[in-house]
Amino acid sequence: MGMTLAEKIIARAARRDSVQPDEVLWVDVDMAMTHDSSGPRRFWPALKELGVGVWDPDRLVIVADHYVPAADVGSARILQTTREFVAEYGIERFHEAEGISHTLMVEKAYVRPGMLYVGGDSHSLTAGVLGCLAVGVGSTDMLGIVATGRMWLRVPKTIRVVIEGDLAAGVTAKDMILTIIGDQGMDGGLYRVLEFGGEAVAAMGVLERSVLTNMCAEIGAKSGIVPADATTVAYLADLGVEVPEGPFSDVDATFEATWSYDASHMEPVVARPHKHDDVIRAADAGQPGLNRAYIGACTGAKYSDLAMAADILEGRKVAKGVLLQVAPASRAALQQAMDTGVAQILMEAGAHILSTGCGACPGIGSGVLGPGEVCISTTSRNARGRMGSPDSEVWLGSPYTVAAAAVAGKVIDPRELLKVPA
Amino acid sequence: MTIIEGRVWKFGDNVDTDVIVPGKYLIGDLDEIANYVMDGIRPGFAGLVSPGDVVVGGKNFGTGSSREVAPRAIQAAGISAIVAESFARIFFRNCINVGLIPVECATAGEIAEGQHVRIDTEQGVVRVIESGTTHRAIGLPPEVGAILEAGGLEPLLKQQIGGSQ
Numbered sequence: 139m140g141m142t143l144a145e146k147i148i149a150r151a152a153r154r155d156s157v158q159p160d161e162v163l164w165v166d167v168d169m170a171m172t173h174d175s176s177g178p179r180r181f182w183p184a185l186k187e188l189g190v191g192v193w194d195p196d197r198l199v200i201v202a203d204h205y206v207p208a209a210d211v212g213s214a215r216i217l218q219t220t221r222e223f224v225a226e227y228g229i230e231r232f233h234e235a236e237g238i239s240h241t242l243m244v245e246k247a248y249v250r251p252g253m254l255y256v257g258g259d260s261h262s263l264t265a266g267v268l269g270c271l272a273v274g275v276g277s278t279d280m281l282g283i284v285a286t287g288r289m290w291l292r293v294p295k296t297i298r299v300v301i302e303g304d305l306a307a308g309v310t311a312k313d314m315i316l317t318i319i320g321d322q323g324m325d326g327g328l329y330r331v332l333e334f335g336g337e338a339v340a341a342m343g344v345l346e347r348s349v350l351t352n353m354c355a356e357i358g359a360k361s362g363i364v365p366a367d368a369t370t371v372a373y374l375a376d377l378g379v380e381v382p383e384g385p386f387s388d389v390d391a392t393f394e395a396t397w398s399y400d401a402s403h404m405e406p407v408v409a410r411p412h413k414h415d416d417v418i419r420a421a422d423a424g425q426p427g428l429n430r431a432y433i434g435a436c437t438g439a440k441y442s443d444l445a446m447a448a449d450i451l452e453g454r455k456v457a458k459g460v461l462l463q464v465a466p467a468s469r470a471a472l473q474q475a476m477d478t479g480v481a482q483i484l485m486e487a488g489a490h491i492l493s494t495g496c497g498a499c500p501g502i503g504s505g506v507l508g509p510g511e512v513c514i515s516t517t518s519r520n521a522r523g524r525m526g527s528p529d530s531e532v533w534l535g536s537p538y539t540v541a542a543a544a545v546a547g548k549v550i551d552p553r554e555l556l557k558v559p560a
Numbered sequence: 561m562t563i564i565e566g567r568v569w570k571f572g573d574n575v576d577t578d579v580i581v582p583g584k585y586l587i588g589d590l591d592e593i594a595n596y597v598m599d600g601i602r603p604g605f606a607g608l609v610s611p612g613d614v615v616v617g618g619k620n621f622g623t624g625s626s627r628e629v630a631p632r633a634i635q636a637a638g639i640s641a642i643v644a645e646s647f648a649r650i651f652f653r654n655c656i657n658v659g660l661i662p663v664e665c666a667t668a669g670e671i672a673e674g675q676h677v678r679i680d681t682e683q684g685v686v687r688v689i690e691s692g693t694t695h696r697a698i699g700l701p702p703e704v705g706a707i708l709e710a711g712g713l714e715p716l717l718k719q720q721i722g723g724s725q
């Protein structure tokens with residue numbers, strides 16, 4: 139009987155010929171990542187107690203992204219601990235304030251198609267865009283992996299998500315995944331792997347596709363995966379990594395379900411506070427008294443996202459009373475935005491450029507929300523208090539939608555402001 | 561075999577880790593964080609709980625970020641098990657890894673605040689003491705049971721690594 143891509147990857151990692159959904163297995167991890175928040179500060183004391191070192195320093199990536207730049211002494215100490223760990227165990231792939239971990243895993247091609255990759259963060263799923271099985275875990279799991287290179291996992295069922303048709307101009311991967319989440323609910327993919335395919339996915343670049351795998355976390359999935367196609371192969375080749383297309387699910391693999399969507403029917407959408415599956419058309423959002431627009435996070439501040447925002451903001455100004463903040467997802471994204479003039483457009487529109495990192499997304503960096511503030515954001519979560527005060531509100535939308543809202547001072551369909559070629 | 565008996569503290573669907581432990585507290589130590597656990601939806605929760613009590617939730621309990629301090633803080637407040645209709649997957653793993661028992665029970669929603677329950681993890685049964693009603697739970701696979709029996713992943717690693725040295 140055929141296997142899904144996820145089953146194939148797990149079978150190899152478990153040194154088995156085949157695996158069945160719901161089996162619990164111990165597997166070998168090919169690549170691991172941990173960051174300043176969930177990382178060494180949490181598991182180093184226990185690692186010392188175990189009396190072992192890092193199982194393979196070349197397979198561990200460490201990124202300082204949550205507490206950069208240090209806003210207070212506590213944050214500075216977390217960063218010091220992270221650096222001390224890196225020095226002690228000789229971790230070469232360490233990046234501080236160079237980008238958000240999930241963005242870097244993709245931009246630096248630290249994962250390859252077919253790998254089992256485990257990150258100490260719920261959005262580690264992002265890397266599944268490169269055709270690996272990317273799974274997020276907590277700190278004690280990471281302790282076990284750092285110490286032994288192994289972890290336990292339950293073999294997930296796979297749901298195929300097939301998105302045919304063409305997205306209209308002004309409609310993005312963010313609208314696509316929010317539409318799916320709104321439809322299936324925030325636990326609609328619980329314990330499942332979502333395997334993406336179809337014309338609309340094939341037509342997107344790797345960074346844009348990564349919004350789909352990133353927000354699989356918001357539908358409860360264990361992982362989201364885009365099998366490596368010609369686009370993936372070309373993206374990796376640009377980074378100096380030569381790989382063939384695939385691996386793929388077998389033609390006779392068993393999928394639990396297929397979710398079929400038509401991209402040509404999708405529209406710009408937003409998730410209302412405080413639930414990311416409360417999704418409505420941006421055009422129907424009414425008039426929340428907006429005072430913040432935030433373009434940031436691994437979800438929504440890659441170069442492709444900054445460029446979308448610039449498409450809207452070119453020659454326009456942010457509305458009075460709205461603060462537009464942009465926290466690029468990586469230095470590479472910021473550099474590219476500077477090279478192409480995108481950064482200039484954002485600045486001229488009145489955007490405040492924040493440091494590269496998680497910023498206000500998790501409510502611990504700079505730019506957090508105060509009581510009563512209403513924000514529209516390109517990030518992935520809007521639970522009460524996520525970006526600051528429990529009395530603030532967060533709407534989620536695409537970079538187009540956030541930029542358009544910043545200009546209009548209210549949530550609108552961004553296509554009203556987009557110069558759509560006739 | 562693990563038997564747990566305690567008072568029920570009832571919560572709804574999709575209880576988010578951002579609500580269990582808001583990001584602003586992540587900088588602190590566990591003891592400090594435990595004082596604020598669930599504060600956003602149940603002010604003063606940590607002070608109300610008696611050791612051994614049980615949290616009962618709805619669907620997708622523990623959704624959101626991977627922060628392990630979420631189950632650790634619930635545990636530090638005195639809770640010994642969480643019964644829910646379903647769990648968010650990282651939260652479920654984290655519970656097992658820190659030794660807090662997650663019980664998946666489709667009818668958890670019928671259990672009421674303030675009732676007392678007796679949980680038999682091996683048999684997969686949750687019994688409401690006041691009414692005598694029993695609820696079927698999903699038993700944990702033996703590989704996972706072994707982790708809980710050791711008291712969590714860290715003690716298990718100690719046994720394994722200690723054993724091989």
Ligand code: SF4
Pocket residue numbers: 203204238239240259261434435436437495496497499500517518
């Ligand atoms: S940007 Fe936000 S979602 Fe992404 S890793 Fe940082 S805190 Fe998590």
